[in-house]
Amino acid sequence: MTTTRIQQFFDGKEWHSDVVVATDKKKLVSIGSATEYNGVVDSEQGIVIPGFQNAHSHAFQYAIVGLTDHIPIEADGDDFWSWRNEMYKRALTYSPENVKQIATKLYRAMRRSGYTSVAEFHYLHNDVNGQPYSDRAIMGRMLVEAAHDAGIAITLVPVYYHTSGFGTPFNDGQRRFVCSGVDDYHKLIEASAAVVNEYEHARLGVGAHSLRAAPIDHVREIFGTYAELPKHLHIAEQTAEIEQCLAATGKRSVEYLLDNVDINDSVHLVHTTHVLAHEWKAVADSGAHVVMCPTTEGNLGDGFFPLKDFHAYGGSWSIGSDSHVSTCPRDELRVVDYGQRLLHRQRNVFCQPGQDSGYELFTRTWKAGRRAMGLPLSETLTVGDDFDVIEFDAAHELAKVPQDRLLSALLFGSPGVPVVTS
Ligand SMILES: [Zn+2]
Numbered sequence: 001m002t003t004t005r006i007q008q009f010f011d012g013k014e015w016h017s018d019v020v021v022a023t024d025k026k027k028l029v030s031i032g033s034a035t036e037y038n039g040v041v042d043s044e045q046g047i048v049i050p051g052f053q054n055a056h057s058h059a060f061q062y063a064i065v066g067l068t069d070h071i072p073i074e075a076d077g078d079d080f081w082s083w084r085n086e087m088y089k090r091a092l093t094y095s096p097e098n099v100k101q102i103a104t105k106l107y108r109a110m111r112r113s114g115y116t117s118v119a120e121f122h123y124l125h126n127d128v129n130g131q132p133y134s135d136r137a138i139m140g141r142m143l144v145e146a147a148h149d150a151g152i153a154i155t156l157v158p159v160y161y162h163t164s165g166f167g168t169p170f171n172d173g174q175r176r177f178v179c180s181g182v183d184d185y186h187k188l189i190e191a192s193a194a195v196v197n198e199y200e201h202a203r204l205g206v207g208a209h210s211l212r213a214a215p216i217d218h219v220r221e222i223f224g225t226y227a228e229l230p231k232h233l234h235i236a237e238q239t240a241e242i243e244q245c246l247a248a249t250g251k252r253s254v255e256y257l258l259d260n261v262d263i264n265d266s267v268h269l270v271h272t273t274h275v276l277a278h279e280w281k282a283v284a285d286s287g288a289h290v291v292m293c294p295t296t297e298g299n300l301g302d303g304f305f306p307l308k309d310f311h312a313y314g315g316s317w318s319i320g321s322d323s324h325v326s327t328c329p330r331d332e333l334r335v336v337d338y339g340q341r342l343l344h345r346q347r348n349v350f351c352q353p354g355q356d357s358g359y360e361l362f363t364r365t366w367k368a369g370r371r372a373m374g375l376p377l378s379e380t381l382t383v384g385d386d387f388d389v390i391e392f393d394a395a396h397e398l399a400k401v402p403q404d405r406l407l408s409a410l411l412f413g414s415p416g417v418p419v420v421t422s
Pocket residue numbers: 056058121234270322
């Protein structure tokens with residue numbers, strides 16, 4: 001048993017002053033008032049909050065940051081699709097050892113910035129020739145080991161990838177991503193589960209890349225088979241996807257998904273950028289969560305999800321760092337909030353009267369982020385949970401605001417109150 005006296009502790013919902021927290025092998029055992037505690041404490045900390053949840057990551061893309069932010073002299077402009085071609089070229093070069101090296105550096109950077117969990121949306125499955133490795137989950141193992149070395153919890157989400165578009169076979173640049181069919185995917189999941197089960201810090205999720213990369217009946221079968229696991233899917237990131245979906249099915253992407261697959265609170269829809277009001281309302285009503293990746297969506301020029309309205313309607317959303325142009329959760333929250341402020345020419349766009357932006361941003365994304373990791377629905381860290389928390393430097397000038405403004409001071413100050421790293 002380890003005991004820590006904490007000056008200011010946020011449990012996911014409320015602040016507590018001067019408490020003693022007891023943990024056993026990282027599990028939370030008790031939280032109580034320090035003045036009523038008679039024992040000796042092992043350590044003392046200043047400001048402690050739950051760690052941020054990174055609900056969407058492609059680790060290998062960390063190695064591409066900065067390499068695509070120019071326009072080649074022979075090119076005619078740039079957009080998401082030209083970025084994707086560049087990303088595909090790079091994806092063809094990495095060995096399992098490369099992936100582990102990249103992911104270890106990435107996860108360490110995330111951990112330093114305050115993320116304590118990551119959902120790795122993993123689709124780099126095959127060897128450079130497009131053949132499955134003899135150890136089917138070797139790439140997943142590299143990611144799980146990297147997370148272990150970096151001290152971050154991982155939810156490995158092996159992703160189903162089958163086609164390049166609606167009714168179009170995958171192309172050669174996608175050969176490392178594909179499964180031959182759903183039966184093949186089940187084998188990948190079985191092998192990945194064996195890896196995850198070896199480690200305390202690892203969990204398993206399932207995913208389909210997108211409606212362009214996974215036929216709808218395959219998505220339905222996968223999501224139905226793994227009902228108890230968190231399920232992740234890219235959707236509606238680009239207008240071209242919507243146009244292709246309309247041409248192939250007569251429905252927009254989110255309409256087509258909701259009409260054909262049981263979507264519920266175990267489902268995490270990544271981006272959901274281009275939706276009409278009836279679509280985002282249907283997503284919110286289904287209980288599914290939206291995963292926003294604001295710095296990547298900005299970098300790729302995706303567009304704006306109508307987050308202000310979705311949030312006010314009670315929609316559930318989390319954040320992810322996706323291509324890792326930022327590894328800092330506070331960057332994601334600032335960019336997503338400021339984007340909505342700029343769009344609507346308002347301040348505190350996620351607040352009703354009496355509410356605080358930092359509180360709204362943190363509590364909403366932490367709660368949904370936990371679900372994205374496969375953790376139970378909870379508004380607070382509770383006894384028996386992994387005590388995955390981060391400490392901020394209580395001596396920093398920006399940390400001396402009243403407690404009910406402290407989350408805003410921590411989130412909006414930039415460069416702000418440092419995360420204490422051991
Ligand atoms: Zn993504």
